Amino acid sequence: MTLQKAGTKVAYTITYLEMEQRPSYDWPHLPSGSTAALLKADKPPVWWFLSLYDAVGRDYAWEDIHKLEHPEIEAWLQKDVMSLYTLLDHGWPQGFFMLEDKPDGVCDLAYFGMVPEAVGRGLGSWLLQTAILTGWDRPDTRRMTVQTCTLDHPRALALYQKNGFTPVRREDKTRILTRDRDLTRIPT
Template sequence: MSLKAGDTVEVTITHLEMDRRPAHPIPHMPAGAPSMLVAAEHPPVWYFLQLYGAVGADYEWTDQYQRSAEELSGFLADPKVKLCTLMRGGWPHGFFVLDARAEGICEIAYFGMVAEAMGQGLGTFLLCTAVHMAWDQPGTTRVTVNTNTLDHPRALPLYQKVGFRAARREVVTRTLNRDRQ
């Protein structure tokens, strides 16, 4: 079914959580081009929005465009918020944001891969790394993440594969910003 920008659709949001550190170890970087995971220090708003748009444009990620630059800057500058980028072959392949501002909870607030990087095993590597880094945040007793039916169809199974379980679901309506297949 083809949907058009402006169509209103029902979207199921699945809130997932993990209440203990996974037994699997921190994974090794998959073989291939030179790679590194880079934690940004005081990232500028434009950098975050570029990653956010590169990963989320096809999945209706729009909420951060509604926030003011000052609000986003404050979020990114908070010492309990971490933005990490997977660089491979000299360009960003994916990123995640950890938000440990809530007592005992570290949320994987954003996670994703750019389309050109999918299918190489990097998403599993990056998510497992994000999960371990979330558990490394002081005082963490629960790690959370959410996904919805507009996200990549492999998102929910990937979260479940690394140990998240669905805590609750909610259905909302959204007006699409882009055409979808």
């Protein structure tokens, strides 16, 4: 099956991961010849976040944020504990990450991903390492967390582990898709 239609019930597994200490690697260098720039958004508008969220997550059934009303999303985005970073290259967004400070010194990598057209260009590893080190540079960070699921990019879990996260818990769930999901667009 190459298309999962809206209304289809899908099973998936969420993996929760943690990192207890700053990794030993240094700040990464952009791939050779890259002209990419990472920009932090100051109080980003809802449409900007949603455009990134949909561009990165559409093929991976990122749908949860659409259950919220725009004022709820706006209030969440405007919190001082939230930081949205966008990777731009060739004049358009290549990917993004979002950090959220949680209680007890936890910095959560709330969102991370690359747009389909940017996958495989070497920027994903650079962006993830930059996100992790940015999280560790936040005041009071004592632990980082992230979660991924089996609906995400098939290499997401391995990439998080390669960069220092350790799985701490798994949870099986099901959901009803609210949009069609084209499985031919998901890399293997």
